[in-house]
Each structure stands twice: as C-alpha cells, then as structure tokens.
Amino acid sequence: MHSEAVFFFTDGQVSKEMLYSEFAAVLDGVVPLPHFSNTVVMAVYLQLDEQLNVTALVFFVLAFDRVGRVDPKWNVPLREMAARGKPGPRLGRTSPALICRTQGPTRFLEHLWEPFGRAVHDPYREIERVLRRNRLGLMPARALVDDDVPVLTSVAVDDPSSGARLAVMERELKAARERVRHYQHRDEQWQRKVRGLEQELEAVQQNLQSAKALNQRLEQHVRQLKAEYSKRLKAKKRAEAG
Structure with missing residues (x-):
C-alpha cells in the first residue's frame, strides 16, 4: 500500500477528499467538518499502490453531529x-478489493452502503474522475514510466546519418534525466509537506490531551469545592439550630 485517501459523496458526486492522515484527525475530533453537520454522509476509503492504481475500496457511512464532529464511539x-475484501468490478487498470453493504462483514453492515445499481451517478466513474483530477497531489513512487526512457539502438558505423541520430538520442536521454530529477524534487517536496502536516497533527493531538487532562483536574476541583461548600452549609445550619 502506497497511499490512502477518503472521498465524501454529496448527491452522488465527491464533495470532499482528504488523505487518511487528515481523516484520522476528523475521527479524533481534532478537525470538525461543519458543512456535514447533522448529516449522514456516504464515503469511500481507498488504498492505492505505488503507481496510484486503486487496490481496495470500502464504501462506508459516517454520521456527524450538529457541529460537524464524528461520534467518538465510531470504530x-x-x-x-x-485487507479482507474480495475483487470487485474493474476500476482503471485493476479490480480493487471491495467492501460494501452487499459484500462486507455482517456486524458492520449498518456502517456500509451499496455503490451499485444507482441510475444517476456511478461511484466508480466518479472515483476515476477525482483520481485523474488529483487535487490531493498523490505522487507515484516511480514518476518516470518506461516509455519516457529512450532506447538506444545499434547504429551502423558507415551510416552517414548515424551522428545526427546519436545526437538526437543523447538529447532525448538528457531530457529524460531532467524529468527524473524534476519528479524526484517534487516527490521530496510532497514528502516534506506530509511530514510537516503529520507533525502539526501530532502537536494538535498533544494539545488536545493536555486540554482534556486540565479539564479533568478542573472538574475534580469543582467537585471538591461543592463538597466543601455543602459541608460548611450543613455545619452552619446545625450551629443556627443549636
């Protein structure tokens, strides 16, 4: 598995897409999605290989509360x-493992939806469209395909055009190498960006844990104050009665 993503559907079309690391922040309650507040949204979890071919699909539903947060019990x-899905219909160059309402674990069926038999919108075609658009900036592990590399064939020594042909091939080879360096540089930039986002997410999660711990201490302090106040109030009433 090279990449993971989650697409959200609205009226049969993908209305929001995110990497799985971002989706994890949504599940943790760190990042709410207010535009999905008080709705049950159909979504799909995707796994992609190193060439960005889809290898697995899980069509699931997700309920959001009034502020756009997911139920913390959702698991x-x-x-x-x-990993346990069976091959489904073809999507691009692969037949991804599929989990949906008619092809999924019984105990999770209420959390799944059925992508087939929809007259208006075909989720598979919509997924293909969004992947081609690639707003997430997904990068294949090997940016240069074989067709981009010129193959140097043998050239007869006595061929008067051999020098010119070799010069053209050398220029093509140089251009191919430049493309390789360009894609490698872009890949490094995306990796740095992902690492930065992961570090930011980790910091937010740590702050959230600290806030929760502080809230627990404050609640305990409030309970202690209430108990002390109640104790003093009872003592005062006894004194007045005596």
Missing part, C-alpha cells in the same frame, strides 16, 4: 476490512 476498521 469501523477500514484498513482491516480492506
């Missing part, structure tokens, strides 16, 4: 289910 094992 559908998307990755585990994807």
Whole structure:
C-alpha cells in the first residue's frame, strides 16, 4: 500500500477528499467538518499502490453531529476490512478489493452502503474522475514510466546519418534525466509537506490531551469545592439550630 485517501459523496458526486492522515484527525475530533453537520454522509476509503492504481475500496457511512464532529464511539476498521475484501468490478487498470453493504462483514453492515445499481451517478466513474483530477497531489513512487526512457539502438558505423541520430538520442536521454530529477524534487517536496502536516497533527493531538487532562483536574476541583461548600452549609445550619 502506497497511499490512502477518503472521498465524501454529496448527491452522488465527491464533495470532499482528504488523505487518511487528515481523516484520522476528523475521527479524533481534532478537525470538525461543519458543512456535514447533522448529516449522514456516504464515503469511500481507498488504498492505492505505488503507481496510484486503486487496490481496495470500502464504501462506508459516517454520521456527524450538529457541529460537524464524528461520534467518538465510531470504530469501523477500514484498513482491516480492506485487507479482507474480495475483487470487485474493474476500476482503471485493476479490480480493487471491495467492501460494501452487499459484500462486507455482517456486524458492520449498518456502517456500509451499496455503490451499485444507482441510475444517476456511478461511484466508480466518479472515483476515476477525482483520481485523474488529483487535487490531493498523490505522487507515484516511480514518476518516470518506461516509455519516457529512450532506447538506444545499434547504429551502423558507415551510416552517414548515424551522428545526427546519436545526437538526437543523447538529447532525448538528457531530457529524460531532467524529468527524473524534476519528479524526484517534487516527490521530496510532497514528502516534506506530509511530514510537516503529520507533525502539526501530532502537536494538535498533544494539545488536545493536555486540554482534556486540565479539564479533568478542573472538574475534580469543582467537585471538591461543592463538597466543601455543602459541608460548611450543613455545619452552619446545625450551629443556627443549636
């Protein structure tokens, strides 16, 4: 598995897309999605290989509360289910493992939806469209395909055009190497960006844990104050009665 993503559907079309690391922040309650507040949204979890071919799909539903947060008890094992999926219809160059309402674990059926038999919108075609658009900036592990590399064929020594042909091939080879360096540089930039986002997410999660701990201490302090106040109030009433 090279990449993971989650697409959200609205009226049959993908209305929001994110990397799985971003989706994890949504599940943790760190990042709410207010535009999905008080709705049950159909979504799909995708796994992609090194060439960005889809290898697994899990079609699931997700309920959001009034502020756009997910129920903290929601715990559908998307990755585990994807690993157990059976090959479904063809999507691009692959037949991804599929988990949906008619092809999924019984105990999670209420959290799944059925992508087939929809007259208006075909989720598979919509997924293909969004992947081609690639707003997430997903990068294949090997940016240069074989067709980009010119093959140097043998040239007869007595061929008067051999020098010119070799010069053209050398220029093509140089251009191919430049493309390789360009894609490698872009890949490094994306990796740095992902690492930066992961570090930011970790910092936010740490702040959230600190806030929760502080809130617990404050609640305990309030309970102690209430108990002390109640104790003093009872003592005062006894004194007045005596």
